[in-house]
Amino acid sequence: MADEIHEPDRVPGAPHPRETATLIGQEAAEAAFLDGFNTGRMHHAWMLTGPRGVGKATLAWSIARFLLATPDAGGDDMFGSPAQPTSLHIDPEHPVARRIAAGADPGLVSVTRTPNEKTGRLRDQIVVDDIRKLNGFFQLSATDGGRRVVIIDAADDMNTQAANALLKMLEEPPERATLLLITHQPSRLLPTIRSRCRTLRLGTLDGTQMQNAMLQADVDVDASAAALAELSGGSVGEAMRLSLLGGLQIYAEIIGILGTLPQMDRARTLRLAEAAAQRGAEEKLDLLFTLLEIALARLARTGATGKAPGVEAAPNETAILLRLARNPHQGRAWADVGHTALARARHGRAVNLDPAALVLDTIFKIQSAAAA
Numbered sequence: 354m355a356d357e358i359h360e361p362d363r364v365p366g367a368p369h370p371r372e373t374a375t376l377i378g379q380e381a382a383e384a385a386f387l388d389g390f391n392t393g394r395m396h397h398a399w400m401l402t403g404p405r406g407v408g409k410a411t412l413a414w415s416i417a418r419f420l421l422a423t424p425d426a427g428g429d430d431m432f433g434s435p436a437q438p439t440s441l442h443i444d445p446e447h448p449v450a451r452r453i454a455a456g457a458d459p460g461l462v463s464v465t466r467t468p469n470e471k472t473g474r475l476r477d478q479i480v481v482d483d484i485r486k487l488n489g490f491f492q493l494s495a496t497d498g499g500r501r502v503v504i505i506d507a508a509d510d511m512n513t514q515a516a517n518a519l520l521k522m523l524e525e526p527p528e529r530a531t532l533l534l535i536t537h538q539p540s541r542l543l544p545t546i547r548s549r550c551r552t553l554r555l556g557t558l559d560g561t562q563m564q565n566a567m568l569q570a571d572v573d574v575d576a577s578a579a580a581l582a583e584l585s586g587g588s589v590g591e592a593m594r595l596s597l598l599g600g601l602q603i604y605a606e607i608i609g610i611l612g613t614l615p616q617m618d619r620a621r622t623l624r625l626a627e628a629a630a631q632r633g634a635e636e637k638l639d640l641l642f643t644l645l646e647i648a649l650a651r652l653a654r655t656g657a658t659g660k661a662p663g664v665e666a667a668p669n670e671t672a673i674l675l676r677l678a679r680n681p682h683q684g685r686a687w688a689d690v691g692h693t694a695l696a697r698a699r700h701g702r703a704v705n706l707d708p709a710a711l712v713l714d715t716i717f718k719i720q721s722a723a724a725a
Contacts, residue, residue, distance in 0.1 A: 361466045361475060362410055362506040367570050367593045370410035371453055374445065375569060377589075378562035379408050382553040383441055386416060389551070390423075391437045396551040397526040400508070400534045400542075403555035406590020408566075410506055412555065413533040414453070415441045417502040420531055421460045422449035462490050464505045479505070481514035484522075491527040501530045508534040509541045516543050523549040557587020560664070572596055580604075580666040584647060598637055601667070603629075604644045608667040610716065611648065614677060614723040622716050630708035638708050642698055645715065649691035652677055656684020677723065690722040 363369045376383060382401075389395050399416070401409040419441040443450045452458035464483050466476050487503060505511075511519065520543060523532070532550075539547060558566060564578035566589045580601055585591035595601060606625050610618060629638045651670075655661050656678030661671040678684050694715050701711040 362463070367572075367590070371414045371456075373411045373414070373569065376408055376411050376415050376441070377566045377569065378558040379412055379555050382412060382555050383415075385553055387438060387441065390419075395531070397530060398523055398532040398534065398550040400536055400539065400547065400550035400552045401555065402536050402539050402552055404557060404586060404588050405537050406585070406588030406592070407555045407557055408589065409535045409537075409555055410504075412441075412553070413504045413506065413535055415443075416531075416533060417461050417504060418443040418447075418450050418453055420500050420502050421453070421458060422447050459493065460500055461502045461504070462487060464503065466510055477510075478512040479508075479510045479515050480512060481518050484511070484515045484518040487522065491530060499529045501527065503530065503532045504535065505532065506535040508536045508546075509538050511542075516546060520546055520549075558582060558589060559587065563587070563589065563592055567592060567596065577601055579664050583662065583664040583666045584644070594640070598640050600640055600644060603637070603641055604648070605667040607641075607644055607648050608670050608673055611652075611677065611719075612669060612673040614720060617716070617720045617723075622713065626709040626712035626716075629712055634708075638702075638712075641712065642695065642702070642715070645698075645719075646691060646695050649687055649695070649719070653684045653688035653691060656687060657681050658684075686722060690719055694718040694722075 360369060386399070401413055403409055419438070422443045423438060445451070445454070449458060453461060464479060464487070466479055467483055468474065469476050490503070491501060505519070508519075519532075523546060526532075534542075534546075534550060536542060539552075560579035560582045563582040563585075567573075567578065567581070570589075570593065572593065577596075581592040581595055584600065584604060585595055603625075606621070610622055610625065613621070625641070628634070629641045631637075651662055651666075652674055655674040659680075661674045665671055678687055697718070698711055698715045701714070
């Protein structure tokens with residue numbers, strides 16, 4: 354039986370980007386796009402770049418609503434020129450916004466990875482047929498002022514044939530069409546594609562912005578927003594994953610265990626390993642190793658700089674990091690153990706070693722480094 358297909362452009366447990374009313378923390382990117390629109394320098398293709406989960410898809414859908422609902426800049430009628438827009442916001446009750454929310458606006462197409470017809474499983478690439486179908490879309494009768502908008506999420510996922518098909522469209526762009534390419538790693542795109550796009554760079558979110566974004570997604574984070582921002586690298590998508598999987602509690606356990614070094618609390622370590630190894634806990638196991646990597650990186654950075662990170666992501670973290678990484682030599686040692694122990698863990702995951710044994714082996718390697 355085919356696995357259940359999830360929307361590839363949606364973080365599990367979070368609203369779809371088309372349902373997100375407000376873009377938080379990306380005012381500079383929004384202003385850059387509005388400047389192009391208001392000055393008549395609208396590019397036919399825009400590349401939205403930045404870390405995963407910082408709002409690139411939300412911005413793309415906001416731009417799509419805006420373009421399909423807003424008259425051209427500089428146009429006028431018997432009442433004079435309309436005021437230049439200062440925001441991408443479109444009233445949710447606007448007909449365009451309602452159609453987009455329902456996935457039924459004829460002026461918009463979203464290109465994502467699609468299910469394989471033979472297996473029913475989601476492909477790991479955007480294939481050439483996903484791009485070629487845009488030819489038919491561009492040939493349809495124009496609506497809403499003649500604009501058409503395409504969102505490709507993520508452009509990084511295109512295979513070579515799909516990328517070449519898109520390049521042909523960018524070389525001869527359809528009239529009054531705007532293509533929005535969401536990319537987490539622009540270097541994976543063809544240089545000729547990058548050169549034909551204008552770039553909008555999105556940054557990471559701070560604690561306050563993270564809290565606002567999480568509240569908008571109906572996730573109450575209270576005082577944990579700063580810790581989520583710290584561990585997620587300012588990515589809302591990653592913060593959602595941490596919140597939904599209990600990442601802050603897992604990280605607190607990791608730091609608590611590190612705090613017992615060099616002896617190490619074996620009973621506590623065993624409980625952590627057993628919890629991550631339960632049936633159906635694959636996501637938590639992956640998250641555990643991600644958080645172990647973060648903890649070791651923070652130890653290495655503490656030793657190298659002589660100071661702990663400015664935001665505590667777990668109780669007593671600052672004191673524990675400063676005790677275990679007192680100088681650059683210890684910082685380098687933690688960086689080394691992070692590289693070797695976690696490389697070993699990744700290999701173990703790849704060959705399906707027992708999860709609990711793998712967690713214990715990794716933490717014992719960390720204990721050995723602390724005792725050295």
